[in-house]
Amino acid sequence: MSSSDSRSHPLDLALFSERLEGxxxxxxxxxxxxxxEYPGQLKELRLAVTGADAQRLxxxxxxxxxxxxxxxxxxSARAARVLEAMGxxxxxxxxxxxxxxxxxxxxxxxxxLAAFLEDK
Amino acid sequence: xxxETTPSTLSATVDTAPIRVLLVEDNAIEAKFLSxxxxxxxxxxxxxxxxxxxxxxxxxxxxxxxxxxxxxxxxTETYGLQTLSIVRERTPDVPVVVLTGLNDEAIALQAxxxxxxxxxxxxxxxxxxxFRVIRYARERRLVEAERRSLEQRSLQVRxxxxxxxxxxxxxxxxxxxxxxxxxxxxxLLERSPDGDSKRHLDAIKRAATRASALTHQLLMFGHxxxxxxxxxxxxxxxxxxxxxxxxxxxxxxxxAFELAQKPVQISADPIQMQHMIMxxxxxxxxxxxxxxxxxxxxxxxxxxxxxxxxxxIADDGCGMSEETLxxxxxxxxxxxxxxxxxxLGLSTIYGIVEYHSGKIRVSSVKGRGSAxxxxxxxxxxxxxx
Numbered sequence: 001m002s003s004s005d006s007r008s009h010p011l012d013l014a015l016f017s018e019r020l021e022g023x024x025x026x027x028x029x030x031x032x033x034x035x036x037e038y039p040g041q042l043k044e045l046r047l048a049v050t051g052a053d054a055q056r057l058x059x060x061x062x063x064x065x066x067x068x069x070x071x072x073x074x075x076s077a078r079a080a081r082v083l084e085a086m087g088x089x090x091x092x093x094x095x096x097x098x099x100x101x102x103x104x105x106x107x108x109x110x111x112x113l114a115a116f117l118e119d120k
Numbered sequence: 121x122x123x124e125t126t127p128s129t130l131s132a133t134v135d136t137a138p139i140r141v142l143l144v145e146d147n148a149i150e151a152k153f154l155s156x157x158x159x160x161x162x163x164x165x166x167x168x169x170x171x172x173x174x175x176x177x178x179x180x181x182x183x184x185x186x187x188x189x190x191x192x193x194x195x196t197e198t199y200g201l202q203t204l205s206i207v208r209e210r211t212p213d214v215p216v217v218v219l220t221g222l223n224d225e226a227i228a229l230q231a232x233x234x235x236x237x238x239x240x241x242x243x244x245x246x247x248x249x250x251f252r253v254i255r256y257a258r259e260r261r262l263v264e265a266e267r268r269s270l271e272q273r274s275l276q277v278r279x280x281x282x283x284x285x286x287x288x289x290x291x292x293x294x295x296x297x298x299x300x301x302x303x304x305x306x307x308l309l310e311r312s313p314d315g316d317s318k319r320h321l322d323a324i325k326r327a328a329t330r331a332s333a334l335t336h337q338l339l340m341f342g343h344x345x346x347x348x349x350x351x352x353x354x355x356x357x358x359x360x361x362x363x364x365x366x367x368x369x370x371x372x373x374x375x376a377f378e379l380a381q382k383p384v385q386i387s388a389d390p391i392q393m394q395h396m397i398m399x400x401x402x403x404x405x406x407x408x409x410x411x412x413x414x415x416x417x418x419x420x421x422x423x424x425x426x427x428x429x430x431x432x433i434a435d436d437g438c439g440m441s442e443e444t445l446x447x448x449x450x451x452x453x454x455x456x457x458x459x460x461x462x463x464l465g466l467s468t469i470y471g472i473v474e475y476h477s478g479k480i481r482v483s484s485v486k487g488r489g490s491a492x493x494x495x496x497x498x499x500x501x502x503x504x505x
Contacts, residue, residue: 019153021160030156033149062194062221063147066242070153084221 010108013116015072031113034067038110041067042103045083049095057095058087064102068109076105138167139258140185144177144207145170145192145219150242154190154250161247166254173197174206181211187258192219192242193227200227201234208235213265215257272446280449280470287451287467288342291335298335302328337464340392341451341471347389349476351499354384354418354429357393365401365416372410378417382503384429386496392472399465400433400492407437407490420503421495427502434491440484448482469494 020026041064048056061083068076079102086092141158145151151170158168169184171177174197180186189211193203207216218231218239228239237257240250305324313321358379369375397416404414417432440448440455447453451467473480476496484490 020156023156023160026156030149030152033152037149059194059196059199065221066147067149069242070150 010073010075010105011112011116012072012074013112019070019072028117030071031117034071034113035110035117037067038106042106045099045102048087049092049099052092054087054090054092056087057092058084061087061102064106068106071109071113073105073109076102076109079105138165139254140187141166141168141190141254142177142180142184142186142188143168143170143190144172144174144195145190146172146195147192148172150192157247157250162251165251174203177207178210181214186211186214187261188237188254189214189216190219190240190254191216191236193224193231194221201230204231204234204236213261215261217253217257276446276449280467283451283467284342284471284474286342287338291338291342295332295335295339298328298332302332334464337468338451340475341464341467347392347472347475349387349389351385351387352390352393354386354388354393354431354496355379356383357388357390358397358416358418358431361394361397364398365414368398368402369405369414373405373408374413376413376415378415380419380503384418384420384503385499385501386429386476387499388476388496389472392475396469396472396494397431397433399469403465404433404435404437404490407439408435409437412436420498423495423498427498428495429498431494431496432491434489436489439486439488439490440482441486445482445484449480 017027020030041060045057045060045064047053048060061080065077065080065084068074068080079098083095083098083102086095086098143151143154145154151172155168155170158166162168169180169186171180174195177189189207191203191207193200195203198206204216204218215237216235218228218236219242220228220231220239221242225239225241228236231239237260238253240253302325305321305328309318309321309325312318358377362377365375401414401416408414413436415432415434417430417434419430419432420427421430422428444455448466449470451464453467470480473494473496478494478496481493481495482490483493
């Protein structure tokens with residue numbers, strides 16, 4: 001995965017729009033929903049990492065993965081999948097770095113969605 | 121003869137009604153995306169309810185009839201197959217389609233073994249596949265329910281046939297023995313016995329006569345006692361019985377007659393027909409509280425070959441449970457206890473309808489009432505089908 005590529009395209013707007021049949025109102029609603037929900041999702045992930053709770057990590061990453069996949073945010077989805085797999089395997093020794101990487105991707109996604117919201 | 125016991129709770133689904141889907145998903149964003157899929161591409165074919173937790177889902181399931189559950193296996197409260205088993209346990213009859221993540225196919229396959237109908241990969245669900253899977257899950261449930269109901273009906277008919285053969289056979293032999301008892305008692309009575317002996321012989325004769333009446337009912341159920349079938353008008357049979365019906369129902373139960381405008385001709389035994397009507401009316405009376413009502417209707421209806429006469433006797437009484445409905449035509453089955461009732465009323469009616477090549481159908485809702493529909497082959501011109 002090339003992080004520079006993914007950061008330049010954290011959100012595939014064309015796919016996102018196609019999924020919702022170009023319904024801009026609905027796209028805006030979902031973008032706002034993401035911005036409202038994302039801090040909670042990320043906090044849960046961080047708590048799982050600091051608590052070294054593999055099952056909790058798996059669930060938190062699973063939720064983020066679902067969200068990212070829906071937005072066609074491939075880089076975020078890939079990073080979330082790495083963490084989910086760690087949770088599944090029980091080996092979470094590298095979870096902190098992976099969580100940082102995911103947080104960075106999610107932040108990019110947030111910025112992209114915020115930009116979409118501002119771009120009337 | 122075909123027996124149909126159809127509890128109204130199993131009412132047929134109207135084809136044009138939307139497929140009612142319950143989405144159980146705790147991730148608000150994913151739920152919103154899926155709702156959008158339904159709204160954008162599902163048209164009026166589906167109606168969607170969403171729940172974020174299992175408790176919300178069960179509350180919806182209690183108040184709404186749901187055709188298919190779309191279930192995320194990973195909820196905040198439960199995860200994996202545990203989620204599925206809780207749902208399956210609470211609602212075993214509603215098909216479940218499992219929603220899984222991109223790399224959860226192993227769990228998805230396990231879910232299928234645990235009773236899920238199908239699975240969908242979340243986030244990348246193609247809406248055509250989503251709708252197809254839902255339609256298929258609903259269809260399978262309907263086919264399954266229909267198959268179970270047919271099996272149950274066929275089992276009931278076979279059971280009643282076996283019981284009829286047994287009861288009829290026993291009654292036939294028993295009746296011969298009773299005739300010997302009655303005959304000998306009669307012969308002894310002709311010898312002018314003294315007071316005590318005469319009293320005992322009279323008691324024997326009375327008991328044997330009562331026993332004989334019982335065996336006649338059993339013979340009727342067992343289809344071994346045939347009647348005399350003559351052309352007659354079902355309307356006239358009902359009219360001739362009207363006075364008797366009103367007197368047994370008394371003033372506190374209303375009765376409404378709705379008879380076909382023209383004669384409803386059938387080939388039947390008039391006495392058996394009257395017996396059948398009175399027996400159903402008495403049953404209705406016992407199920408009704410004061411202030412209730414009985415409706416008696418005759419009509420001609422279309423049938424595959426020609427037409428059929430239909431007699432409906434409906435009440436707004438206490439109704440029957442599904443358990444009772446499953447047994448009502450069996451001889452000696454009674455909800456009032458064998459000390460109070462012989463449990464032969466409806467089995468005799470079953471025998472009568474069978475003898476007349478007819479069909480009996482019962483529908484009942486607990487607390488709301490019951491309706492017995494008897495269809496018999498029509499004779500000659502239909503009244504006004």
